[in-house]
Amino acid sequence: xxxxxxxxxxxxxxxxxxxxxxxxxxxxxxxxxxxxxxxxxxxxxxxxxxxxxxxxxxxxxxxxxxxxxxxxxxxxxxxxxxxxxxxxxxxxxxxxxxxxxxxxxxxxxxxxxxxxxxxxxxxxxxxxxxxxxxxxxxxxxxxxxxxxxxxxxxxxxxxxxxxxxxxxxxxxxxxxxxxxxxxxxxxxxxxxxxxxxxxxxxxxxxxxxxxxxxxxxxxxxxxxxxxxxxxxxxxxxxxxxxxxxxxxxxxxxxxxxxxxxxxxxxxxxxxxxxxxxxxxxxxxxxxxxxxxxxxxxxxxxxxxxxxxxxxxxxxxxxxxxxxxxxxxxxxxxxxxxxxxxxxxxxxxxxxxxxxxxxxxxxxxxxxxxxxxxxxxxxxxxxxxxxxxxxxxxxxxxxxxxxxxxxxxxxxxxxxxxxxxxxxxxxxxxxxxxxxxxxxxxxxxxxxxxxxxxxxxxxxxxxxxxxxxxxxxxxxxxxxxxxxxxxxxxxxxxxxxxxxxxxxxxxxxxxxxxxxxxxxxxxxxxxxxxxxxxxxxxxxxxxxxxxxxxxxxxxxxxxxxxxxxxxxxxxxxxxxxxxxxxxxxxxxxxxxxxxxxxxxxxxxxxxxxxxxxxxxxxxxxxxxxxxxxxxxxxxxxxxxxxxxxxxxxxxxxxxxx
DNA sequence: TACACACCTG
DNA sequence: CAGGTGTGTA
Numbered sequence: 223x224x225x226x227x228x229x230x231x232x233x234x235x236x237x238x239x240x241x242x243x244x245x246x247x248x249x250x251x252x253x254x255x256x257x258x259x260x261x262x263x264x265x266x267x268x269x270x271x272x273x274x275x276x277x278x279x280x281x282x283x284x285x286x287x288x289x290x291x292x293x294x295x296x297x298x299x300x301x302x303x304x305x306x307x308x309x310x311x312x313x314x315x316x317x318x319x320x321x322x323x324x325x326x327x328x329x330x331x332x333x334x335x336x337x338x339x340x341x342x343x344x345x346x347x348x349x350x351x352x353x354x355x356x357x358x359x360x361x362x363x364x365x366x367x368x369x370x371x372x373x374x375x376x377x378x379x380x381x382x383x384x385x386x387x388x389x390x391x392x393x394x395x396x397x398x399x400x401x402x403x404x405x406x407x408x409x410x411x412x413x414x415x416x417x418x419x420x421x422x423x424x425x426x427x428x429x430x431x432x433x434x435x436x437x438x439x440x441x442x443x444x445x446x447x448x449x450x451x452x453x454x455x456x457x458x459x460x461x462x463x464x465x466x467x468x469x470x471x472x473x474x475x476x477x478x479x480x481x482x483x484x485x486x487x488x489x490x491x492x493x494x495x496x497x498x499x500x501x502x503x504x505x506x507x508x509x510x511x512x513x514x515x516x517x518x519x520x521x522x523x524x525x526x527x528x529x530x531x532x533x534x535x536x537x538x539x540x541x542x543x544x545x546x547x548x549x550x551x552x553x554x555x556x557x558x559x560x561x562x563x564x565x566x567x568x569x570x571x572x573x574x575x576x577x578x579x580x581x582x583x584x585x586x587x588x589x590x591x592x593x594x595x596x597x598x599x600x601x602x603x604x605x606x607x608x609x610x611x612x613x614x615x616x617x618x619x620x621x622x623x624x625x626x627x628x629x630x631x632x633x634x635x636x637x638x639x640x641x642x643x644x645x646x647x648x649x650x651x652x653x654x655x656x657x658x659x660x661x662x663x664x665x666x667x668x669x670x671x672x673x674x675x676x677x678x679x680x681x682x683x684x685x686x687x688x689x690x691x692x693x694x695x696x697x698x699x700x701x702x703x704x705x706x707x708x709x710x711x712x713x714x715x716x717x718x719x720x721x722x723x724x725x726x727x728x729x730x731x732x733x734x735x736x737x738x739x740x741x742x743x744x745x746x747x748x749x750x751x752x753x754x755x756x757x758x759x760x761x762x763x764x765x766x767x768x769x770x771x772x773x774x775x776x777x778x779x780x781x782x783x784x785x786x787x788x789x790x791x792x793x794x795x796x797x798x799x800x801x802x803x804x805x806x807x808x809x810x811x812x813x814x815x816x817x818x819x820x821x822x823x824x825x826x827x828x829x830x831x832x833x834x835x836x837x838x839x840x841x842x843x844x845x846x847x848x849x850x851x852x853x854x855x856x857x858x859x860x861x862x863x864x865x866x867x868x869x870x871x872x873x874x875x876x877x878x
Numbered sequence: 879t880a881c882a883c884a885c886c887t888g
Numbered sequence: 889c890a891g892g893t894g895t896g897t898a
Binding site for chain 2 (some may be wrong): 741755757758762768769770773846847849852
């Protein structure tokens with residue numbers, strides 16, 4: 223029943239999320255699917271567009287000094303809660319002062335650089351094919367926070383005073399604001415160019431695919447095309463497609479013929495199982511994969527070469543200009559992304575390379591998206607305290623369109639990437655300063671993903687293993703995305719088979735509302751957990767432990783009150799500044815990122831008085847003297863806000 | 879018998 | 889916080 227409640231919330235948010243969506247990037251993520259070793263259409267297309275639009279690394283990697291000194295960057299509380307929400311970075315407004323707007327641009331630019339530089343770092347490090355296992359092991363062993371911290375440590379170490387290049391000095395001389403605005407604009411242009419290139423590539427592929435389709439897959443692809451056009455639509459150059467598609471079809475089919483009989487990769491086989499792709503289609507997919515890997519690799523190399531040809535220290539400066547203080551998930555994102563890109567280095571398998579490059583490009587696209595104000599993750603307190611009944615309207619269109627057959631895996635993936643990923647991105651890009659209109663969209667995409675996964679789970683009750691769940695619940699969004707995507711590809715919805723620290727944290731906060739939650743209620747509030755006897759017992763045990771601590775404290779403070787010769791139990795009140803409250807808050811709400819409800823204070827006061835009265839009356843001589851108290855307190859449970867059912871809750875708890 | 883709970887312990 | 893144990897309940 224609560225599941226249905228969640229569903230409704232989801233539906234709302236997703237449709238809202240779409241409203242702003244004039245998105246196009248969906249194409250990008252499909253790079254995961256297509257690659258080919260031959261350098262042909264795609265590379266031509268890339269190089270053509272690049273040549274035409276001029277991929278000036280200066281745009282992608284503007285000098286850091288134009289924005290901030292390293293010290294400034296270090297001190298800037300960039301990602302702190304409550305960072306002023308402003309218009310999208312893509313909506314240019316004149317900058318006239320050093321205010322929040324200025325800071326916003328700085329942060330925005332730093333975020334962009336950080337991501338691009340992470341790509342470069344990954345590419346420029348020496349290949350280490352064996353590092354994968356090691357890294358993964360480290361990934362498992364080392365908490366995200368730790369890795370993030372280490373990453374920041376490294377940043378600090380590398381952050382050395384840098385000399386300003388003449389170019390930079392000149393820019394700075396012209397004034398910070400105008401220079402930054404210009405940089406921002408240029409960055410945006412560059413990214414738009416890249417995005418358009420990718421869209422075109424996808425269009426090409428789809429056209430060819432459509433051309434060759436069987437009736438069955440044709441249907442799916444039409445759907446896909448429709449979606450694509452809907453998202454990318456306006457900005458796509460239709461005439462250009464028409465002019466080139468025939469030629470590209472021919473070339474691609476030639477490649478396909480040459481690839482006939484090639485061994486189908488494991489990945490393909492999986493997809494084949496799900497999507498019933500013909501061998502032709504699989505071959506085609508493989509061809510595209512290889513091709514994309516090659517082309518993207520070349521593009522990255524080209525950019526890197528240009529960057530590296532800059533005066534020495536330039537890259538280091540860029541690198542050092544990365545934001546450091548960032549108690550935000552996106553910093554963790556970055557840390558992990560940086561790591562995951564690094565682990566996929568040239569020399570790895572083509573599939574790995576494709577993955578890494580896809581990730582890299584995703585990052586590149588994310589440059590303009592990550593700083594949308596609406597996606598700042600607020601500590602749960604602000605949200606809960608502000609409006610404890612605020613349940614983010616979450617939905618994942620995938621749910622709505624879940625009738626999609628598994629055989630249409632490709633189009634399903636497209637929908638997924640559009641709705642789950644790109645739609646979020648589009649929201650970020652299209653976000654307006656009108657905060658109110660964004661309320662329903664106020665959802666980190668990782669949360670959307672978690673949500674969507676569970677929604678799928680509700681339709682396909684299969685299970686996810688604990689490790690996968692952990693990756694989704696605790697790893698940064700982008701990391702989760704990879705797992706998610708893999709999940710989609712495997713056709714495996716997930717549900718945690720184990721309780722995570724995030725669940726524990728959530729349970730503790732729930733204790734503020736309910737001391738004696740039934741197992742039924744717990745199931746309702748932990749919909750992402752696959753309940754079994756063990757899980758239920760564990761959760762119940764948790765609350766039992768919570769109660770134990772709670773009652774111990776109550777008894778302790780009651781006895782203390784008696785020792786202090788308090789005569790009237792009416793004088794016993796648990797207020798927010800009382801020692802007892804601090805103790806409890808420290809236990810259940812470490813970090814104090816949740817505003818404890820007043821009702822809990824009332825219940826605590828009552829409990830304290832009950833213990834006080836009982837002890838003072840000498841009832842504690844009875845071995846079961848606490849039982850009546852327990853009975854009283856057990857009736858004081860209040861409803862737990864619905865927001866605890868939402869995955870955003872868990873997400874934020876994890877991030878805070 | 880299964881479950882929830884409190885209590886004790888590490 | 890989890891494991892073990894004893895008790896009460898359905």
